[in-house]
Amino acid sequence: xxxxxxxxxxxxxxxxxxxxxxxxxxxxxxxxxxxxxxxxxxxxxxxxxxxxxxxxxxxxxxxxxxxxxxxxxxxxxxxxxxxxxxxxxxxxxxxxxxxxxxxxxxxxxxxxxxxxxxxxxxxxxxxxxxxxxxxxxxxxxxxxxxxxxxxxxxxxxxxxxxxxxxxxxxxxxxxxxxxxxxxxxxxxxxxxxxxxxxxxxxxxxxxxxxxxxxxxxxxxxxxxxxxxxxxxxxxxxxxxxxxxxxxxxxxxxxxxxxxxxxxxxxxxxxxxxxxxxxxxxxxxxxxxxxxxxxxxxxxxxxxxxxxxxxxxxxxxxxxxxxxxxxxxxxxxxxxxxxxxxxxxxxxxxxxxxxxxxxxxxxxxxxxxxxxxxxxxxxxxxxxxxxxxxxxxxxxxxxxxxxxxxxxxxxxxxxxxxxxxxxxxxxxxxxxxxxxxxxxxxxxxxxxxxxxxxxxxxxxxxxxxxxxxxxxxxxxxxxxxxxxxxxxxxxxxxxxxxxxxxxxxxxxxxxxxxxxxxxxxxxxxxxxxxxxxxxxxxxxxxxxxxxxxxxxxxxxxxxxxxxxxxxxxxxxxxxxxxxxxxxxxxxxxxxx
Amino acid sequence: xxxxxxxxxxxxxxxxxxxxxxxxxxxxxxxxxxxxxxxxxxxxxxxxxxxxxxxxxxxxxxxxxxxxxxxxxxxxxxxxxxxxxxxxxxxxxxxxxxxxxxxxxxxxxxxxxxxxxxxxxxxxxxxxxxxxxxxxxxxxxxxxxxxxxxxxxxxxxxxxxxxxxxxxxxxx
Numbered sequence: 189x190x191x192x193x194x195x196x197x198x199x200x201x202x203x204x205x206x207x208x209x210x211x212x213x214x215x216x217x218x219x220x221x222x223x224x225x226x227x228x229x230x231x232x233x234x235x236x237x238x239x240x241x242x243x244x245x246x247x248x249x250x251x252x253x254x255x256x257x258x259x260x261x262x263x264x265x266x267x268x269x270x271x272x273x274x275x276x277x278x279x280x281x282x283x284x285x286x287x288x289x290x291x292x293x294x295x296x297x298x299x300x301x302x303x304x305x306x307x308x309x310x311x312x313x314x315x316x317x318x319x320x321x322x323x324x325x326x327x328x329x330x331x332x333x334x335x336x337x338x339x340x341x342x343x344x345x346x347x348x349x350x351x352x353x354x355x356x357x358x359x360x361x362x363x364x365x366x367x368x369x370x371x372x373x374x375x376x377x378x379x380x381x382x383x384x385x386x387x388x389x390x391x392x393x394x395x396x397x398x399x400x401x402x403x404x405x406x407x408x409x410x411x412x413x414x415x416x417x418x419x420x421x422x423x424x425x426x427x428x429x430x431x432x433x434x435x436x437x438x439x440x441x442x443x444x445x446x447x448x449x450x451x452x453x454x455x456x457x458x459x460x461x462x463x464x465x466x467x468x469x470x471x472x473x474x475x476x477x478x479x480x481x482x483x484x485x486x487x488x489x490x491x492x493x494x495x496x497x498x499x500x501x502x503x504x505x506x507x508x509x510x511x512x513x514x515x516x517x518x519x520x521x522x523x524x525x526x527x528x529x530x531x532x533x534x535x536x537x538x539x540x541x542x543x544x545x546x547x548x549x550x551x552x553x554x555x556x557x558x559x560x561x562x563x564x565x566x567x568x569x570x571x572x573x574x575x576x577x578x579x580x581x582x583x584x585x586x587x588x589x590x591x592x593x594x595x596x597x598x599x600x601x602x603x604x605x606x607x608x609x610x611x612x613x614x615x616x617x618x619x620x621x622x623x624x625x626x627x628x629x630x631x632x633x634x635x636x637x638x639x640x641x642x643x644x645x646x647x648x649x650x651x652x653x654x655x656x657x658x659x660x661x662x663x664x665x666x667x668x669x670x671x672x673x674x675x676x677x678x679x680x681x682x683x684x685x686x687x688x689x690x691x692x693x694x695x696x697x698x699x700x701x702x703x704x705x706x707x708x709x710x711x712x713x714x715x716x717x718x719x720x721x722x723x724x725x726x727x728x729x730x731x732x733x734x735x736x737x738x739x740x741x742x743x744x745x746x747x748x749x750x751x752x753x754x755x756x757x758x759x760x761x762x763x764x765x766x767x768x769x770x771x772x773x774x775x776x777x778x779x
Numbered sequence: 780x781x782x783x784x785x786x787x788x789x790x791x792x793x794x795x796x797x798x799x800x801x802x803x804x805x806x807x808x809x810x811x812x813x814x815x816x817x818x819x820x821x822x823x824x825x826x827x828x829x830x831x832x833x834x835x836x837x838x839x840x841x842x843x844x845x846x847x848x849x850x851x852x853x854x855x856x857x858x859x860x861x862x863x864x865x866x867x868x869x870x871x872x873x874x875x876x877x878x879x880x881x882x883x884x885x886x887x888x889x890x891x892x893x894x895x896x897x898x899x900x901x902x903x904x905x906x907x908x909x910x911x912x913x914x915x916x917x918x919x920x921x922x923x924x925x926x927x928x929x930x931x932x933x934x935x936x937x938x939x940x941x942x943x944x945x946x947x948x949x950x951x
Contacts, residue, residue: 306913306914306915307913307914307915308915309886309914309915310877310886310887310914310915310916310917311915312886312915313886314886315886381876624870626873627871627872627873629872629873629922631917632872632873632874632876632877632917633873633876633877634873634876635873635876636870636873636876638880741879741884741885741886744884745944745947750888750896751894752888752892752894752895752896753884753888753889753892753894753896754889754892754894754944754945755883755884755889755892755944756883756941756943756944757947763949765947766947766949
């Protein structure tokens with residue numbers, strides 16, 4: 189989905205001729221200077237061909253504009269730039285801002301304030317986050333925290349439709365950004381901490397009506413599994429979505445969807461990851477628990493499941509697989525492959541054949557000890573028996589990585605076809621894990637864990653690194669004092685961009701990792717940088733500041749707005765509130 | 780915004796009348812007292828048709844006029860054995876999933892910091908748990924019954940407020 193320069197400059201000319209016309213981009217194909225979908229392209233590369241900002245001049249990067257979102261929750265996600273308008277979605281209460289990039293100071297064209305049920309604040313497991321919007325067919329489409337999807341007219345801000353897709357009372361909230369393929373909007377719900385029955389739905393772009401709905405676990409017919417289309421690479425048999433769950437535990441088994449999706453137009457497959465099985469006490473759900481903590485490949489037209497691969501069978505550690513599935517064409521062991529690359533919470537980076545789902549490479553990208561390795565023949569992890577959890581194992585000490593993951597699924601990686609490298613944030617934390625028998629009570633968490641964290645081996649808490657997914661090798665790594673929680677952006681200027689939890693926004697040489705610029709952006713960064721060409725022809729880089737996500741809950745003392753809720757700082761991030769507090773801000777940088 | 784409570788266990792809450800019945804003995808009915816104790820310049824008295832109400836100590840009073848109503852009293856106040864059952868109930872009912880281990884705070888506020896969003900009186904804490912609160916606190920009235928809720932209130936009262944949280948100071 190990357191377009192040649194000639195095409196983009198043609199579009200730019202059109203935009204100039206049409207002056208104030210916001211619809212310039214919409215009907216035209218997305219130009220290279222735009223950012224119309226969460227991950228930049230269907231392959232989820234977060235790679236931009238813009239190169240005006242490059243490794244020679246990025247040291248002059250400086251802020252040119254800021255805007256307070258007026259909201260305190262964790263600002264995950266990223267802005268969109270369509271034509272000459274920038275769109276920003278906030279965490280709950282999910283305000284949508286449209287900025288006019290043609291005028292000095294980028295005043296608002298409009299602002300959309302939906303009604304969103306405040307009860308969602310208790311049901312969302314981990315802060316009031318939203319991971320962004322998708323632009324398609326003149327509409328900005330996004331999810332509200334309380335289980336609704338809305339479509340808003342990109343030009344006027346008028347609400348076109350609003351539909352309920354998920355049910356708060358069942359423990360479902362909607363934090364993810366939708367993916368739009370043709371006239372289908374693909375959405376899922378979070379709730380792995382509430383024992384939901386996880387699913388994926390396709391809505392009609394014109395009116396929001398559900399076209400199909402498929403579960404991520406349960407009987408074959410509910411999962412969209414048909415004998416003639418389902419070809420899993422390793423697991424055989426009917427109804428694995430019930431057979432691999434003892435005690436009928438699939439009914440409240442979780443497997444939510446709240447991360448990033450990608451799409452291969454040639455194979456006509458949508459790829460997405462599922463979250464943890466519920467509850468955390470694995471002994472209540474004997475078996476592999478398919479298809480939680482897995483990647484699933486479905487046809488967007490009818491939802492048919494084509495293949496699925498489970499990263500962490502019988503998850504004992506809350507290792508959700510909702511992180512991005514990046515599609516890239518790589519050469520692995522001398523053979524060109526249509527690959528899918530995924531950095532999992534469990535600490536392994538996986539390279540799969542995205543046609544078949546077969547595993548090609550699996551190597552740790554951070555220190556881990558729950559498994560020794562992943563067996564390429566069976567696709568299964570070789571477990572470390574000392575790190576298995578469950579009520580009968582009591583308090584299991586020092587499991588790495590922690591349940592925050594080797595990387596947060598909320599922090600998507602980037603891939604550059606120029607360097608052939610992937611770029612990702614990491615967290616280097618370990619945990620103790622003591623579970624109890626959990627009771628399922630709708631509307632309350634189905635979790636039952638006590639899990640304090642500690643610093644991982646090496647004494648640093650996180651990093652940003654470059655990864656060769658063809659060989660499973662780390663190429664360079666910048667250690668950070670705190671877990672790193674931002675997404676990545678890489679450009680044809682061979683510059684990679686990321687933010688840190690203590691509030692630095694950095695650019696670095698994509699080949700060496702050498703930091704080229706850094707600026708303190710007012711609050712910790714848990715969002716994802718983007719780049720675009722403004723109506724004035726200049727290249728800009730935009731990112732949210734706005735500390736939050738799990739860290740707003742764990743760091744305890746990073747919040748300042750509620751005098752009736754004061755918390756002690758938590759190990760091992762006791763220093764974080766010294767560097768940041770909560771507060772959403774949009775930043776734009778230029779050179 | 781209208782108040783649509785999330786109900787724990789999806790069971791409908793019992794009517795107010797049935798809530799008050801088991802605790803009726805514990806109500807200190809202050810209505811009569813208040814009607815003669817009102818300041819002379821208070822606005823017209825509340826219609827006698829007004830439903831029986833529970834009063835909240837934390838509320839501001841318009842014109843300083845106290846609202847007729849009852850305050851709820853914890854039948855188990857200070858009972859250490861009940862507090863221990865309350866601690867068990869706190870995990871059994873998944874309160875810790877939202878409020879953290881020992882109520883130290885997660886998506887729900889810290890319940891052990893000695894500070895209360897909806898008032899510190901036992902009856903106010905009872906109301907938070909029984910009826911829920913609109914920013915995501917489920918109503919547990921039906922799932923727990925009045926006595927279960929009082930058991931939790933008794934436990935929450937025993938959580939020791941840490942001394943050093945309100946002011947942070949960092950040393951290198």
